[in-house]
Amino acid sequence: MRAAVLRATDRPFEIEEIHLGELRPDEVLVRVVASGMCHTDLIMRNPALAAGFRPIILGHEGSGVVEAVGNAVTQTKPGDHVALSFDACGWCRSCLAGNPAYCVQFEVRNVTGARADGTLSAVDQAGADVANRWFGQSSFAEYAIATERNIVVVPDDVPLEVVGPLGCGLQTGAGSVFNAMRLRPGQSLAVLGAGAVGLAAVMAAKIAGARDIVVVDLHESRLALAEELGATRTIRGDAEDLASAIRNGADGVDFSFETTSVTALIGTAIAVLRRPGKAVLVGAGAGRLDIHPSALTGRTVTFALEGGAIPQLLLPRLIEEWRAGRFPFEKLITTYPLAAVNQAEADSISGKTVKPVLLMN
Structure with missing residues (x-):
């Protein structure tokens, strides 16, 4: 697949060919259609906030179509249209109390670029590891590996090109x-x-x-x-x-x-x-x-x-508010092809664009 890879805090994104590994039983492969760019992605530009930096695929407002699921997945199936949001363990006290945004593993699952156990599932053309689980998805790419905990199935008639930003910035x-x-x-x-x-x-x-x-x-x-x-x-x-x-x-x-x-x-x-x-x-x-x-x-x-949200509850509500004309978030969006990721970043930083959305095709 093609992906936008950040190899250093002071270098531009590079479009590279990346190979994804096999799905684990609880994982989901999503063909990404679009991904919003959020200022949280850009914290990786700050060396003080990016300790232990390694080559990484960013992006955490993805939307797309499920291509394959692990054998333990029960909440989605191939062909489903989905929005991607943050990851959570599902079993800690906060998760069980309906507060997944305050999961005890929130940081390790969302801002390390790795699975909770520290492993990765992507390599570059030279066979070197690339972090690909930023917020459980790394959606600045043609495909993303997520879990059923951080996907939200959305109606097929909602444009996937605009759904992505719901998963973080608008949800927050x-x-x-x-x-x-x-x-x-x-x-x-x-x-x-x-x-x-x-x-x-x-x-x-x-x-x-x-x-x-x-x-x-x-x-x-x-x-x-x-x-x-x-x-x-x-x-x-x-x-x-x-x-x-x-x-x-x-x-x-x-x-x-x-x-x-x-x-x-x-x-x-x-x-x-x-x-x-x-x-x-x-x-x-x-x-x-x-x-x-x-x-x-x-x-x-x-x-x-994340606004203290449960994505599987809030995102459908926001979609219904959008259908009713009360949440016209499409007015914030400017789209860019994946190859223009650096221009999208520049326009976001300058304030020219409120919400850049990268289109994979």
Whole structure:
């Protein structure tokens, strides 16, 4: 198969021929149709966050068609259309309690590029190992090996070209509103960062009946898109007194959603809360939570993985909201051929593209 391989934190992706190994009993082979590019993929560009780096196939918002299944798989079959999401063990206390995003093995199954036991199942033309289980899938490739725990069967009439981003970025934004916040009609939300994750939160907050949805970003085009998707107010991120502008003379907002992992904005996300209020942080990066404990009086701060979602429950809901016109996430997507993966990355970093999606054919 062809795959986009990252061989060093400071080198471009290279399109290479890769050979996949045999499926294990609990594994599923998916012919990838499309894969969203998420900023979490780009943490592998940061040497401080990519300790023990090895050649790797990234991509964790895949969609495609099941080609083959291991003999222990019961939840999918060849021919099924699927979206790929994060992996979980299925048996730890968190998984059994319906919290797979907080699986005890989340990090080892999702951000090492290997199976939970440390093994890989891909080699390059020279026979050298290539990590191919990033978030249990590594979907910047024509084929991906996943498990039945991190696939979601979707209706055949839903375009696979747009389904992929539901598996992480959009799930994180919408899931944070529905699960981590449990936002109710009439409540208010400030979203810091109008990327795909932040804009998914905007759409979800509108669905949930939020009274005030404030969006902060530096890109005028993204602020305009936020208004189209449901924001009631937008503010440039370089405003002189950002916290005051967000509060707008009130005592604060019920919830804030910080997507950028910028230290100053993390502090702002807490400062704009009323009491009680809750800040949900999701940005993957080097930002720090640096505040005096008294700033937390009556306020709650949490870091949410994957919006606290169960993909097999949330993704079908988001698809139905999309069918009804209430979650028009296709407006965020720009498609690129797999061979243009480096251009997609550049456009994502610059802000030109909100959600790049790589098409394998």
